[in-house]
Amino acid sequence: MQVLNNHCGVTRDTRGVVHVAICNAGPLNILGSPVTDAVREGLQQLSSDRSIRVLVLRGQSEKSMIGGADIKEMVKLDRASAEAFISRLRDLCEAVRAFPVPVIARMPGWCLGGGLEVAAACDFRIAAHDAHFGMPEVRVGIPSVIHAALLPRLIGWARARWLVMTAENIDAPTALAWGLVDKVAPEGELDAVIEHLVQALLACGPEALRSQKALLRQWEELPLTESVNLSVKVFGESFLTDEPTRLMQAFVNRKR
Numbered sequence: 001m002q003v004l005n006n007h008c009g010v011t012r013d014t015r016g017v018v019h020v021a022i023c024n025a026g027p028l029n030i031l032g033s034p035v036t037d038a039v040r041e042g043l044q045q046l047s048s049d050r051s052i053r054v055l056v057l058r059g060q061s062e063k064s065m066i067g068g069a070d071i072k073e074m075v076k077l078d079r080a081s082a083e084a085f086i087s088r089l090r091d092l093c094e095a096v097r098a099f100p101v102p103v104i105a106r107m108p109g110w111c112l113g114g115g116l117e118v119a120a121a122c123d124f125r126i127a128a129h130d131a132h133f134g135m136p137e138v139r140v141g142i143p144s145v146i147h148a149a150l151l152p153r154l155i156g157w158a159r160a161r162w163l164v165m166t167a168e169n170i171d172a173p174t175a176l177a178w179g180l181v182d183k184v185a186p187e188g189e190l191d192a193v194i195e196h197l198v199q200a201l202l203a204c205g206p207e208a209l210r211s212q213k214a215l216l217r218q219w220e221e222l223p224l225t226e227s228v229n230l231s232v233k234v235f236g237e238s239f240l241t242d243e244p245t246r247l248m249q250a251f252v253n254r255k256r
């Protein structure tokens with residue numbers, strides 16, 4: 001494992017698949033400020049590496065992807081320091097969301113609060129069969145904020161409201177039924193299910209996937225007509241590399 005910094009370890013394979021592990025954050029992978037900054041810095045460092053094709057974001061233990069923001073740190077916050085604290089977490093979520101290639105959240109065990117916000121910023125969420133999810137913020141006296149705003153888009157307003165206003169946890173089958181996670185892996189098969197997704201992504205044009213991710217992000221922000229018109233330009237620009245011609249030629253020439 002390559003150590004990018006004290007809280008961010010990276011393993012990569014020859015295919016361009018990179019695993020970023022949140023390190024030294026306890027078995028629950030709790031996001032205190034140093035951890036949050038370090039993971040954000042690690043992601044920003046990797047984001048210019050054109051050899052990366054897929055990123056898997058994970059904790060170091062199987063107990064949790066991310067157990068949430070650090071309550072032991074937050075208990076000491078006041079008005080000014082609270083904004084600084086939450087801005088760090090926002091910046092981490094934005095670094096995930098802006099990462100130029102598909103990002104997969106590897107979700108064993110617990111994923112709560114700020115952890116679920118980070119996961120919501122990922123492109124794909126793959127859960128272990130016994131994973132649990134929740135937004136317990138209101139139980140410790142704070143509203144769910146920043147990338148919790150993605151939840152209504154993922155699971156609809158009613159279910160997002162249920163999560164952030166009841167603070168009840170849900171299990172993996174419920175998360176799957178709600179659309180909060182994309183797949184639930186049978187026992188012992190979390191990495192196999194992720195590998196299946198990785199292979200599907202690796203079978204696609206890397207430039208097309210980068211472009212598709214950037215476009216999806218703009219679709220999230222723009223009105224429909226602007227989204228459609230922007231897409232015309234993006235389609236044209238995709239022919240600036242030889243990838244479309246190469247991959248379409250391979251299709252045309254395929255042996256049957």
Ligand SMILES: C/C=C/C(=O)SCCNC(=O)CCNC(=O)[C@H](O)C(C)(C)COP(=O)(O)OP(=O)(O)OC[C@H]1O[C@@H](n2cnc3c(N)ncnc32)[C@H](O)[C@@H]1OP(=O)(O)O
Pocket residue numbers: 026028030067068069070071072073086089110112113114115136137140145
């Ligand atoms: C903007 C974002 C806001 C947020 O994210 S708010 C925080 C959201 N997260 C939570 O509220 C989770 C709170 N934690 C729990 O409910 C439980 O933990 C779990 C269900 C995740 C796991 O339970 P179990 O396996 O029984 O572990 P344990 O004994 O409760 O915790 C082990 C150690 O981890 C510390 N810990 C757990 N969550 C946090 C946290 N979010 N911030 C700081 N520390 C945390 C505990 O205190 C304890 O520590 P010690 O061993 O010293 O007693």
